[in-house]
Amino acid sequence: MTNQVFLLGESPKFPDADLAQEEPNGLLAIGGDLSLPRLVEAYRHGIFPWYSEGEPILWWSPDPRCVFFLENIHISRSMRRELKKSPYHITLNKVFNEVVEGCAAPRAKQPETWILPEMKQAYIDLHQQGFAHSIEVWSNEQLVGGLYGVSIGRFFFGESMFSQAANASKFALVYLGHYLKSQGFLMLDSQVGNPHLYSMGAVDLPRVEFLDLLDKHINWVQPTGMWNPRDLTDWR
Numbered sequence: 001m002t003n004q005v006f007l008l009g010e011s012p013k014f015p016d017a018d019l020a021q022e023e024p025n026g027l028l029a030i031g032g033d034l035s036l037p038r039l040v041e042a043y044r045h046g047i048f049p050w051y052s053e054g055e056p057i058l059w060w061s062p063d064p065r066c067v068f069f070l071e072n073i074h075i076s077r078s079m080r081r082e083l084k085k086s087p088y089h090i091t092l093n094k095v096f097n098e099v100v101e102g103c104a105a106p107r108a109k110q111p112e113t114w115i116l117p118e119m120k121q122a123y124i125d126l127h128q129q130g131f132a133h134s135i136e137v138w139s140n141e142q143l144v145g146g147l148y149g150v151s152i153g154r155f156f157f158g159e160s161m162f163s164q165a166a167n168a169s170k171f172a173l174v175y176l177g178h179y180l181k182s183q184g185f186l187m188l189d190s191q192v193g194n195p196h197l198y199s200m201g202a203v204d205l206p207r208v209e210f211l212d213l214l215d216k217h218i219n220w221v222q223p224t225g226m227w228n229p230r231d232l233t234d235w236r
Contacts, residue, residue, distance in 0.1 A: 008032030026062030
């Protein structure tokens, strides 16, 4: 552990994630850019950007890390009933840009957004290069919820979700977890926990354990074509 926050230069390389601050929890580095090589390097080493308008780019690796082991995603009895009767249908990677816009839109409990224009473009670039993906929830022909994140190796690093109808973001999470498990994935990373995530089975994993799993599984080759746009199979 160190009291130093690292200043990034032109190189996309990062200091070791286990050098991040205790307070604020996980702050590792400042500066750099949101280029594709730097973002891929960050995710491969358990680091992600998070900052607000007017701030420099801040890079984080919190301890502990909130994650879902895919076999442990909890679907309550009430949620199972909702799944069975729901009119929603779920798609993969069909409207990535719209999902990012939905996540960035102001909300009653969160009028300001950290998904700034340069962040939107960075993740759109990641999507175009095959690293970032979205799950979409539809009611008839209307997009009512979804989530997006970055996927490398056996990991999906969740970035943000939104919901404009009852349980829409929960449906996105449940379907994504089921799909990832069917493809041989290990984990869905949620970065920092909250009561909603814990209620669905997320756990806090010590950073040292999270980084060890990353090291072991980040070079796993994902199944060919798994991120091609599609309707996700209804498994209810």
